Amino acid sequence: xxxxVPSFYDDLGETLAEAWRLIGRGVADRRSPFHHxxxxxxxxxxxxxxxxxxxxxxxxxxxxxxxxxxxxxxxVRELAADGRIGLHFYDPGSKIxxxxxxxxxxxxxxxxxxxxxxxxxxxxxxxxxxEPGPGVEIGAGGAFALPEGTDEATAGxxxxxxxxxxxxTALEWLYLAAAGHRRARFRWDGExxxxxxxxx
Amino acid sequence: xxxxVPSFYDDLGETLAEAWRLIGRGVADRRSPFHHxxxxxxxxxxxxxxxxxxxxxxxxxxxxxxxxxxxxxxxVRELAADGRIGLHFYDPGSKIxxxxxxxxxxxxxxxxxxxxxxxxxxxxxxxxxxEPGPGVEIGAGGAFALPEGTDEATAGxxxxxxxxxxxxTALEWLYLAAAGHRRARFRWDGExxxxxxxxx
Numbered sequence: 219x220x221x222x223v224p225s226f227y228d229d230l231g232e233t234l235a236e237a238w239r240l241i242g243r244g245v246a247d248r249r250s251p252f253h254h255x256x257x258x259x260x261x262x263x264x265x266x267x268x269x270x271x272x273x274x275x276x277x278x279x280x281x282x283x284x285x286x287x288x289x290x291x292x293x294v295r296e297l298a299a300d301g302r303i304g305l306h307f308y309d310p311g312s313k314i315x316x317x318x319x320x321x322x323x324x325x326x327x328x329x330x331x332x333x334x335x336x337x338x339x340x341x342x343x344x345x346x347x348x349e350p351g352p353g354v355e356i357g358a359g360g361a362f363a364l365p366e367g368t369d370e371a372t373a374g375x376x377x378x379x380x381x382x383x384x385x386x387t388a389l390e391w392l393y394l395a396a397a398g399h400r401r402a403r404f405r406w407d408g409e410x411x412x413x414x415x416x417x418x
Numbered sequence: 419x420x421x422x423v424p425s426f427y428d429d430l431g432e433t434l435a436e437a438w439r440l441i442g443r444g445v446a447d448r449r450s451p452f453h454h455x456x457x458x459x460x461x462x463x464x465x466x467x468x469x470x471x472x473x474x475x476x477x478x479x480x481x482x483x484x485x486x487x488x489x490x491x492x493x494v495r496e497l498a499a500d501g502r503i504g505l506h507f508y509d510p511g512s513k514i515x516x517x518x519x520x521x522x523x524x525x526x527x528x529x530x531x532x533x534x535x536x537x538x539x540x541x542x543x544x545x546x547x548x549e550p551g552p553g554v555e556i557g558a559g560g561a562f563a564l565p566e567g568t569d570e571a572t573a574g575x576x577x578x579x580x581x582x583x584x585x586x587t588a589l590e591w592l593y594l595a596a597a598g599h600r601r602a603r604f605r606w607d608g609e610x611x612x613x614x615x616x617x618x
Contacts, residue, residue, distance in 0.1 A: 227559070228558070228559045228560065230559075251510075253510075254508065254510060256456045256458075256468055256506050256508070258456075258458045258466035258467065258468035258504075259466050260460065260464070260466050264460070264502070265502050265504065265519060266458035266459050266460050266466055266467070266468075266502060266503065266504040267458065267466070267504055267517075268456055268458035268466075268468055268504045268506035268517065269506065269515065269517060270506070270508045270515055302464070302465050302466060303466065304458075304465065304466040304467055304468045306456050306468035306469065306470070308454065308456070308470045310451070310453075310454060315469065315470055317467075317468065317469060319465060345618075348617060348618065349617075350617045351617060352601075352616070352617055352618060353601075353616050353617065354616065354617045355603075355614045355615070355616060356614075356615045356616065356617050357615070358428070358615060359427070359428045359430075359598075359600045359602070359615045360428065360598055360600075361615065361617075362617045362618065364598075398560055398564075400559045400560075401552075401553075402559070403555075414555045414556075415555070415556045415557070415558060415559045415561065416552070416553050416554065416555060416556065417548060417549075417550045417551060417552055417553065417554045417556050417561075417562045418545075418548065418552060418562065
């Protein structure tokens with residue numbers, strides 16, 4: 219088949235670099251499909267759980283990704299019980315899927331949390347001050363209270379703010395290209411990388 | 419706040435109807451974000467696993483959804499070991515997220531599988547004839563073989579075809595509206611429905 223293919227198409231090293239580049243763009247560009255991955259966890263009852271999160275930072279060299287959530291949320295309870303996490307990205311335009319596996323650490327009252335809170339916008343901070351906390355049953359759709367949008371009022375949400383840092387141990391690439399699909403798996407054991415193509 | 423809100427905004431019954439309507443549109447419209455949910459499962463090693471699937475049918479009354487996969491894939495091994503499944507939908511345009519919980523049944527050699535195969539296109543059928551099967555390590559990105567696109571050649575993929583039917587036991591709705599977020603949970607015990615608003 220003669221469709222043009224990108225430079226990374228048949229190159230494992232370039233494929234991995236492209237994956238990190240796309241994740242990095244997801245942090246910077248809120249319109250990118252990589253801006254809002256799906257975080258998969260093991261539920262308290264053992265069920266698989268998945269929800270959208272907003273990607274806040276990515277360190278390709280250190281192989282970490284960060285997102286923020288409410289410390290009162292179910293996913294924090296789940297990750298506290300079992301830190302294993304999957305992060306799933308899919309761009310229906312480019313037909314590229316990334317599946318990252320890793321282990322999450324929760325940061326609520328440390329320098330990581332402080333820096334993440336300091337870097338977040340007032341609008342985002344508002345959510346952490348909602349009462350009652352996320353997932354609590356309420357009698358009507360709007361039966362919850364938001365703090366007013368002043369710096370002082372939103373500061374109250376700091377106690378509920380949680381930065382989640384996922385350390386990536388494996389990354390799987392899938393590219394549904396017209397010229398032929400490409401799938402690759404990258405696994406790390408410390409700094410040692412095992413990379414291989416997989417049948418799609 | 420005075421932003422206009424849709425009719426389902428503060429109505430649990432209409433919210434549930436809207437959720438099923440969006441899923442139904444996802445089946446029919448391949449450009450809908452609801453066309454390609456993320457299926458979450460428990461991995462063989464206990465890790466959370468998530469990947470994009472293509473929604474093939476939806477029966478709102480029977481509360482079932484169907485997608486297709488290769489019987490040789492890891493997710494089939496996972497679902498055979500633990501049928502619990504999460505199906506996650508997110509539309510970044512409307513900012514509506516659906517999280518469905520259910521139990522999956524695998525159909526490879528029965529009337530459900532036959533009907534699903536009969537309703538699939540030749541282009542889709544091709545994938546089930548790829549050798550080796552999905553996820554097998556290969557020496558180069560293109561070191562796999564596709565059957566030619568004739569009816570006879572693609573018929574060989576039938577043995578690898580698997581229809582997955584998820585029976586939904588719970589549905590969670592999240593709508594990040596400018597007028598105020600809305601979150602609702604619907605759970606079924608047989609035909610009995612428990613519906614409630616949740617704090618977002």
